[in-house]
Amino acid sequence: MINDNIGQVNKQMKRRILLDKFARIIFISTMVVVLAILALLIIRVFIQGFSVLNISFLTNTLSTQADQAGILGAILGTLWLMAVVVPTTMIIGVSTAIYLECYAKKNRIHSFIQMNIGNLAGVPSIVYGILGLTVFVRTLELGNVVLAGGLTMSLLILPIIIVASQEAIQSVPATLSEASYGIGASKWQTIKNIIIPASLPNILTGAILALSRAIGETAPLVVIGIPALLIPFPGSLLDRFTVLPMQIYYWTLDASLVAEYANLAAATIIVLLVSLFILNASAIYLRHKFKVNY
Amino acid sequence: METTNHQLPIQNKRVFKRKFERVIPFILLLITCVSIITSIMIVATLLSETVTFFKHVSFVEFFTNTTLKPLSNDPQFGVLPLISATIISSTIAISVAGPIGMMVAIFLSEYASERVRNVVKPLLEILAGIPTIVYGFFALTFITPFLKNFIPGLETTNILSPGLIMGIMIIPMIASLSEDAMNAVPRSLREASYGLGSTKLEVATKVVLPAAFSGIVASFVLAISRAIGETMIVTIASGSTKNFSLNITESMQTMTAYIVEVTGGDAPAGSTIYYSLYAVAMTLFVFTFLMNMFARYVTQKFKENY
Numbered sequence: 001m002i003n004d005n006i007g008q009v010n011k012q013m014k015r016r017i018l019l020d021k022f023a024r025i026i027f028i029s030t031m032v033v034v035l036a037i038l039a040l041l042i043i044r045v046f047i048q049g050f051s052v053l054n055i056s057f058l059t060n061t062l063s064t065q066a067d068q069a070g071i072l073g074a075i076l077g078t079l080w081l082m083a084v085v086v087p088t089t090m091i092i093g094v095s096t097a098i099y100l101e102c103y104a105k106k107n108r109i110h111s112f113i114q115m116n117i118g119n120l121a122g123v124p125s126i127v128y129g130i131l132g133l134t135v136f137v138r139t140l141e142l143g144n145v146v147l148a149g150g151l152t153m154s155l156l157i158l159p160i161i162i163v164a165s166q167e168a169i170q171s172v173p174a175t176l177s178e179a180s181y182g183i184g185a186s187k188w189q190t191i192k193n194i195i196i197p198a199s200l201p202n203i204l205t206g207a208i209l210a211l212s213r214a215i216g217e218t219a220p221l222v223v224i225g226i227p228a229l230l231i232p233f234p235g236s237l238l239d240r241f242t243v244l245p246m247q248i249y250y251w252t253l254d255a256s257l258v259a260e261y262a263n264l265a266a267a268t269i270i271v272l273l274v275s276l277f278i279l280n281a282s283a284i285y286l287r288h289k290f291k292v293n294y
Numbered sequence: 295m296e297t298t299n300h301q302l303p304i305q306n307k308r309v310f311k312r313k314f315e316r317v318i319p320f321i322l323l324l325i326t327c328v329s330i331i332t333s334i335m336i337v338a339t340l341l342s343e344t345v346t347f348f349k350h351v352s353f354v355e356f357f358t359n360t361t362l363k364p365l366s367n368d369p370q371f372g373v374l375p376l377i378s379a380t381i382i383s384s385t386i387a388i389s390v391a392g393p394i395g396m397m398v399a400i401f402l403s404e405y406a407s408e409r410v411r412n413v414v415k416p417l418l419e420i421l422a423g424i425p426t427i428v429y430g431f432f433a434l435t436f437i438t439p440f441l442k443n444f445i446p447g448l449e450t451t452n453i454l455s456p457g458l459i460m461g462i463m464i465i466p467m468i469a470s471l472s473e474d475a476m477n478a479v480p481r482s483l484r485e486a487s488y489g490l491g492s493t494k495l496e497v498a499t500k501v502v503l504p505a506a507f508s509g510i511v512a513s514f515v516l517a518i519s520r521a522i523g524e525t526m527i528v529t530i531a532s533g534s535t536k537n538f539s540l541n542i543t544e545s546m547q548t549m550t551a552y553i554v555e556v557t558g559g560d561a562p563a564g565s566t567i568y569y570s571l572y573a574v575a576m577t578l579f580v581f582t583f584l585m586n587m588f589a590r591y592v593t594q595k596f597k598e599n600y
Contacts, residue, residue: 016493016496017493019493019495020493020494020495020496023494023495024401024405024494024495026397027397027398027400027401027405028401030394030397030398031397031398031401031414034394034398034462034465035417037462038421038462041432041436044436045428045431045432091325092325092328095321095322095325095326096322096325096326096328096329098322099319099322099323099325099326100326103319103322103323104323104326113326113329113330115590116329116330116333117329118586118590119333119583119586119587120329120332120333122516122519122582122583122586123336123523123579123582123583124522124523124524124525124550124578124579124582125523125525126523126525126550126553126554126575126578127336127340127523127575127578127579128336129553129557130339130340130553130557130571130572130575131332131335131336131339133557134339134343135335135339138563155332158328158329158332159329162329186311186315187315188314188315188318209423212423213423215425216423216424216425216426216427216428217425218425218426218427218525218526219426219525219526219529219550219554222525222526222529222554222557222558223553223554223557224557225557225558245425245427245526248427248428248431249427249430249526249530252427252430252431252434252435252530253530255435256450262435265431266431269428269431272425272428273424273428276423276424276425277420280419280420280423284416
């Protein structure tokens with residue numbers, strides 16, 4: 001009788017352990033399969049794109065002739081866009097974070113502003129495009145120029161930068177600012193000399209990640225009406241422009257007309273992915289390099 | 295006399311500093327208002343133009359008509375084809391990403407060693423950083439031709455492959471948010487279960503999952519909301535047929551893709567098509583807003599306090 005029971009328990013135990021091992025194998029293989037599919041897709045893009053990717057592709061202007069087309073205009077356009085996005089989002093984002101973390105009383109208004117920022121982060125990017133189209137392009141009559149695109153993009157990534165900066169400021173230990181107050185520093189002096197320098201690496205990491213989002217974002221710019229084929233380079237904030245993702249978009253759509261366009265799109269994807277990878281890697285490096293354990 | 299003369303500039307400086315100190319919070323508050331003004335402007339622009347749209351087309355017709363023919367001589371504005379296509383593509387996406395994302399999350403939080411986590415988590419971060427336009431290119435040029443081998447009737451633009459690729463896109467989101475929720479479950483709960491002789495799988499499914507349930511639900515809702523708002527993948531790979539059907543091998547247009555088509559087509563300001571853009575955007579905005587609020591509500595309401 002007792003032996004029977006033990007036998008049954010053993011059997012059950014074996015089944016449970018087997019199930020556990022089986023589950024582990026399923027989990028690992030699922031993850032490997034997903035990563036492999038993505039790796040395969042990326043490798044295929046690289047193979048397809050490398051056939052047309054060379055120096056002249058990076059330095060040529062746009063052309064309807066597939067073998068003469070280049071993306072210099074799109075690269076410059078992306079840089080121009082960043083020239084608007086970086087200063088506006090950094091100034092507004094960090095200021096908002098400082099206000100919310102250091103000055104605002106933690107009352108209802110504070111939690112309302114906080115909730116509002118959370119909701120803005122969840123608004124689909126295309127809605128920001130409509131906002132940009134209505135306000136910047138049509139009402140302010142800027143047209144589809146660098147400034148309009150840059151401001152739209154800034155509004156889009158602002159919530160991300162605010163939240164990242166808030167977290168960075170929160171991670172500065174209170175003992176540091178207490179020490180600063182203790183030697184007679186005022187609030188602003190403490191923020192300027194202690195809190196901002198201590199949180200800067202984390203703020204920059206968050207900002208870089210948000211910027212790489214802005215560099216890869218397409219939908220708002222499509223809605224604003226960034227032109228398909230643009231030969232002249234932007235020379236000021238009020239010039240029309242195009243960016244790398246837009247170039248990918250039009251070449252992908254037109255690949256049904258001219259087959260070589262698919263290769264051009266693939267080559268542009270390589271350029272975009274490599275620059276995003278460098279940006280992300282530098283953000284991760286920054287996070288490790290300046291990580292301070294208080 | 296000498297001392298007063300000596301002190302004056304310092305006092306001036308102090309007064310100035312004290313004033314400066316008092317002005318700063320106001321400047322920062324003004325800047326903080328940018329985010330509130332943004333929200334107000336989003337709602338205001340969408341609302342005002344949507345109201346104008348409903349003067350041209352009745353509210354009931356917009357939400358019950360199953361045909362959308364904005365360009366025909368007898369234009370019809372029913373949003374249902376767009377809504378159904380949006381729901382279909384998000385459903386495909388979540389049925390891919392849900393199970394896989396959960397498995398990745400359980401693996402990372404319960405099974406993986408520190409070393410494996412340190413490799414997999416940055417990989418997921420990189421995946422989350424791939425621009426959606428790139429995923430759109432994958433869907434149109436790789437996934438659709440590949441699927442055609444198995445489904446001969448698949449159209450060149452269809453709702454299936456963008457749905458699948460969107461699923462891959464939101465896996466990192468579900469995985470990392472769910473994993474955060476699972477990590478927040480205190481160690482003592484797991485230890486108690488191990489003490490009773492549970493296997494890892496039993497701890498994961500019977501202790502950690504129920505304890506982290508609200509966080510997991512929130513991660514699903516946020517991921518669906520992301521899929522609903524996703525634009526470039528569906529614009530590129532699912533075409534522009536305003537199709538009210540359940541056949542996932544056909545081309546269908548989602549709400550986001552319609553917005554892109556109308557804005558790209560230079561609809562004259564003031565026309566009904568132009569206003570329909572805002573009505574569709576408003577619908578999209580309300581959908582995603584409600585889902586985000588729901589996710590917030592779930593995490594706050596059902597938060598387990600240990």
